[in-house]
Amino acid sequence: MTKIEKRGGTLGVETRAADEKRTLVGYAAIFNSDADIGGWWTERIAPGAFAEAIAGDVRALVDHDAGRVIGRTKSGTLRLSEDSRGLAVEVDVPNTTDGNDLWELVERGDISGMSFGFAVKHDEWDETGEMPIRTIHKVELYEVSAVAWPAYDDTELGKRSLQEWRDARSANEENTDPAAAPVSRAAHRARLKMGLDLRVRSTR
Template identity: 50%
Template sequence: MERRYATEVRAVGRRLEGYAALFGSEARIADFTETIRAGAFADSLRGDRDVLALVDHDTSRLLARTRTGTLRLSEDAQGLAFSLDVPDTQLGRDVLAMAERGDLGGMSFGFTIPKGGDTWEGRRRELRKVDLREVSVVHAWPAYDGTEVTARSRTPRLSLATRYLETV
């Protein structure tokens, strides 16, 4: 399974929201450059696949999943958007605290490539179709710049919203 990292992480409340992948954004992976084509996640989002939300790609550090409705994924013009309900566990509280402080490195996603799902031109790869397995909150450095995670509560809190606007 391949993994890719992205960078934007925001926090407000008991829900994390943002982007796990951005379309058209370049990432340097080993000795090649990679981009994601719009629609690359569409098939994964249509099926009944259970996609996980993890911390640092560690399956023992589960935050949410699509099967239970605690993780919601969609594609828009910008990329792969997500919203996850943060569990009231030590892991959830830790991730939320880090996101609220702006200390998280970003987001990432784990995937496999089906036959014909990517194209190569020299050292440039375009992901056209991926089988999405998981999205991860990452503590360190993501590969893709510009993705985001924000924590949101059901009731907006002005101080956190102001802090977010100052970082954008």
């Protein structure tokens, strides 16, 4: 079973209605916005991280529940774009139980957050300061969600990725013999592979 990390922030989702079409709009991620991940590290998402991913087939869900689909890029009911601020989201809310309930809850302010589920394809770690800084440069995007509140209960995958990076760096520093270089590169590849674990970040 895939473990999912969740992240929280300050920006969320709002309703817009025009010509009998109901659309939820918001940002699922904000670029270069530092997030403290449980005191373990600072994380930020670099501009362009979603550039390739938003061309794929992405779903819009309620609370990351695959059984509660409210939009999809392939059908045109979910529209994703990168702007100077972050990952912008527009979802045409369906006339279904989930869609109608969600619309009401967002209007009331009971649901005010957005999240996204993704796999990291390229990231970098910097440990020159007091706390490690993780910069995510490229992701594979699976879904965006409207959420009641983001959770912070699972940082294990990221901690594991940080340890992989440390191990790879240590191997690079210790193997000064040119003949040992392939071993260092293998350790680095192992770290990158580790970054493909599915994660979720949230904003509200």
